[in-house]
Amino acid sequence: MIPLGLIRSRFFTHTPYRLMHVVTSLCNARCIMCDQWKKSPEQINDLSLEEIIKMLENAKKAGIFIYTAWGGEPLLRKDLHLILKYAKKLNFITSIITNGYYLKKRCDELMPYIDSLVVSIDSNDDLHDKMRGINGIKDKAIEGIKICSKYKTKITINSVICKMNVDKIDGLVKLSDELSVPINFQPMDVFGEYNEKYRLTEEDFKKILTKILTYKKAGYNILNSYQYLNIAFKKNHFCCHAPKCIISVDANGNIIHFINALDKKWGNVKTDSFKDIFNSKEFKQFLKESEKCNKCRYSCVIEISLAYSLNPRYLIERIISSRFSYL
Ligand SMILES: C[S@@+](CC[C@H](N)C(=O)[O-])C[C@H]1O[C@@H](n2cnc3c(N)ncnc32)[C@H](O)[C@@H]1O
Numbered sequence: 001m002i003p004l005g006l007i008r009s010r011f012f013t014h015t016p017y018r019l020m021h022v023v024t025s026l027c028n029a030r031c032i033m034c035d036q037w038k039k040s041p042e043q044i045n046d047l048s049l050e051e052i053i054k055m056l057e058n059a060k061k062a063g064i065f066i067y068t069a070w071g072g073e074p075l076l077r078k079d080l081h082l083i084l085k086y087a088k089k090l091n092f093i094t095s096i097i098t099n100g101y102y103l104k105k106r107c108d109e110l111m112p113y114i115d116s117l118v119v120s121i122d123s124n125d126d127l128h129d130k131m132r133g134i135n136g137i138k139d140k141a142i143e144g145i146k147i148c149s150k151y152k153t154k155i156t157i158n159s160v161i162c163k164m165n166v167d168k169i170d171g172l173v174k175l176s177d178e179l180s181v182p183i184n185f186q187p188m189d190v191f192g193e194y195n196e197k198y199r200l201t202e203e204d205f206k207k208i209l210t211k212i213l214t215y216k217k218a219g220y221n222i223l224n225s226y227q228y229l230n231i232a233f234k235k236n237h238f239c240c241h242a243p244k245c246i247i248s249v250d251a252n253g254n255i256i257h258f259i260n261a262l263d264k265k266w267g268n269v270k271t272d273s274f275k276d277i278f279n280s281k282e283f284k285q286f287l288k289e290s291e292k293c294n295k296c297r298y299s300c301v302i303e304i305s306l307a308y309s310l311n312p313r314y315l316i317e318r319i320i321s322s323r324f325s326y327l
């Protein structure tokens with residue numbers, strides 16, 4: 001069933017329908033591919049529960065109907081269940097992206113309010129703990145997935161692939177199969193110097209895509225679409241529609257884009273309305289211009305753009321698999 005809000009956004013308003021919110025910038029991990037954990041205590045100024053409630057009401061008025069809490073590590077936020085409960089009260093489709101360390105501990109408190117749970121696992125062996133800089137995180141994430149599976153919540157594994165785990169695709173597909181949880185592969189985005197040394201070579205990237213394609217053809221539950229794998233492999237041009245679909249709010253309340261390449265601040269949820277921003281000439285102009293941007297190979301950016309452009313092959317593929325990538 002396609003949500004009405006999606007039809008409204010795609011055919012009438014052409015404004016974002018999904019909010020990605022850095023619900024906290026605190027993180028318990030020390031990942032080699034993400035520098036989020038490096039924030040100093042002075043830089044941490046997360047929105048309060050009251051401010052988040054106002055933000056959700058503000059977002060609702062602007063036609064946003066999907067709320068994703070990420071971070072930092074969202075499960076470090078003690079009032080996360082209250083945030084998600086309020087989002088559900090406003091009829092948002094809710095999702096979280098977590099490293100899974102505290103999943104078991106918080107499962108019963110959170111799951112009733114989550115429609116889609118994304119757990120990050122980058123290797124099915126000890127390398128995962130090494131990449132995440134925290135002992136035992138792989139086992140905890142897997143245990144958390146097993147425990148959360150008793151709820152109706154849709155669960156997905158997200159694997160970031162970089163130079164360190166190029167050889168771990170087989171193990172990750174096996175893990176997804178054993179857990180009966182679909183898996184999405186995401187090539188690592190390079191944030192300046194921090195993770196440059198783990199950048200995938202072109203050769204490695206193609207090798208990985210070929211492997212993922214082989215597993216997908218063999219019937220494994222891989223979320224990356226054939227269309228994405230093809231575009232990424234051939235480096236084909238795609239028209240980027242991601243900013244028309246997703247808007248992001250950072251931990252301090254700044255309204256930004258979740259794609260690093262689009263370095264733009266539109267306001268702050270403490271003072272500005274999403275609706276006014278979306279209706280501004282500048283925002284509409286920006287959405288038009290970003291269609292030409294082809295800088296990232298993020299699977300979510302390409303998949304969402306294919307869906308938005310009503311690419312017939314993509315739509316047929318998604319209809320057959322009953323999986324749309326609006327979540
Ligand atoms: C920034 S994290 C925040 C949520 C949570 N702490 C976690 O790790 O799942 C959101 C997602 O981005 C992924 N990620 C982290 N660094 C990345 C990078 N350099 N390129 C692409 N994805 C990345 C994580 O693995 C995770 O699935």
Ligand code: SF4
Pocket residue numbers: 027028029030031034035036037071072073099132
């Ligand atoms: S990927 Fe997630 S767990 Fe790792 S440092 Fe970034 S925010 Fe923390």
